[in-house]
Amino acid sequence: MKASVIFAISINNFNSKHITMENTNQFMHLTPSEMLTLWKKELRLEPVVRDCSVERDDGIDVDALLTLHIQQWYAHLLATAPVEWLPVKDVKGDVTLTTGDNGIVTASVPPQCVRPVEWQLTAWLRPVTRFLTPDSHETQIALDPYTGAGPCRPAAIDHGNRLLLISVPAGTQPALKTARCVVRPADGTFAFHHAALSTIPHWQPDPLNLL
Numbered sequence: 001m002k003a004s005v006i007f008a009i010s011i012n013n014f015n016s017k018h019i020t021m022e023n024t025n026q027f028m029h030l031t032p033s034e035m036l037t038l039w040k041k042e043l044r045l046e047p048v049v050r051d052c053s054v055e056r057d058d059g060i061d062v063d064a065l066l067t068l069h070i071q072q073w074y075a076h077l078l079a080t081a082p083v084e085w086l087p088v089k090d091v092k093g094d095v096t097l098t099t100g101d102n103g104i105v106t107a108s109v110p111p112q113c114v115r116p117v118e119w120q121l122t123a124w125l126r127p128v129t130r131f132l133t134p135d136s137h138e139t140q141i142a143l144d145p146y147t148g149a150g151p152c153r154p155a156a157i158d159h160g161n162r163l164l165l166i167s168v169p170a171g172t173q174p175a176l177k178t179a180r181c182v183v184r185p186a187d188g189t190f191a192f193h194h195a196a197l198s199t200i201p202h203w204q205p206d207p208l209n210l211l
Helices: 032-042 062-080 137-143 194-202
Strands: 027-030 088-090 097-099 105-108 113-121 155-158 162-166 176-183 190-193
Touching: 027 032, 027 194, 032 062, 032 194, 062 113, 062 190, 062 194, 113 155, 113 162, 137 155, 190 194
Parallel strands: none
Antiparallel strands: 027 190, 088 176, 097 105, 105 162, 113 176, 155 162
C-alpha cells in the first residue's frame, strides 16, 4: 500500500448507504474535475495567462499527467497520513469471520478498505489499534501457543486482504464489535481533511509508477 514523498506524515453485504464516514466535518469532498482544478491552483498553473499565444507540437498532456499524480498522491495519503485526515468507516457488517481449531479468527477485509484502524472482537477485553506484519518477531510471539495473544491481550496480523485476529476461546462463535478502517470513497471522489492540502506542493511521485 506506497510512494515516496519529501514531507513526513505520522504514522459484505452490509447496507453501506447507512454507514457514516467519521471525521468529515472539516473534510473536502471533491470530484475528479474539482481535484484537478485544485491541483492546478496549488501548483500555480492557474489562472491561465490568455493575452498571448504559443504553438508547440511536442507538448505533454498536463491534465493527464496531473491526474496520474493526483491518484498517486491520494493513494499515498490514504496509506500513510494521520487517521484524522482521512475517511474512516466501521465496516464490521462487510466482514466475514471464520475460526480455526486454534481459536484464531480469519477476517476478510472489504475491498474499499485501505488500512485497518481499530478492530475488536466481542470476546476481547480491549480493541487492537496496532496491526502486526506477518514476518515480524511480535507476530511469531502472538502465534506461539504458550506466549500467544488472547482475549485479555489480543493481536491482529495484517495480510492485506485479510486479518488474523488472535484469538477467541475454543468453541466461541466470533463476532465483531468494531472494524474501523480507512476507506477509499466508493463513488470515485476525493475525501480528506483540509490539512492535507499543505502536502500537495511537496509531492514527489515515484518515477517508476509514471512509466
